[in-house]
Amino acid sequence: MSAHQHDHHDHHDESDEVHVSMRDYAIGFVLSVILTAIPFALVMGNVLNNSVTTALVILGFGAVQIVVHMVYFLHMNSKSEGGWTMLALMFTLILVVITLVGSIWVMFHLNSNMMPGMNHEAIESIQQLK
DSSP: OOSSOOOSOOSSOGGGSOOOOHHHHHHHHHHHHHHHHHHHHHHHTTOSSOHHHHHHHHHHHHHHHHHHHHHHTSOOOTTGGGGHHHHHHHHHHHHHHHHHHHHHHHHHHHHHHSSTTSOHHHHHHHHHHO
8 A cells, every 4th residue: 555545636626517428418509500490590580570579589599508618618607617607707798788678778778869859750751752
């Protein structure tokens, strides 16, 4: 026997390791193809008559595909790196939502408040008569 015992653990906890298999990549790939093909078929086949509904369905499939990519290809979960990866993702999403909602809010109010005395619908009807 050796004088040194190897019973101590490394600095890394076993739960922090990412176990990746070819099966996980294959599942992620198949899900990505399906989540791309369905919206493509919806648009090309003109399945949904309303364009707003079609856009919302496509956005939903896109959001699901983002999650699939994060889980199967980026290996993000609440346990990786002590939860810091998930915390950074949530912080990024909050900043993106604040930026998008704020930008849309500012553009909407600029449009309605730039020329408060002008009736936009009346201007459009006058321009159509010309």
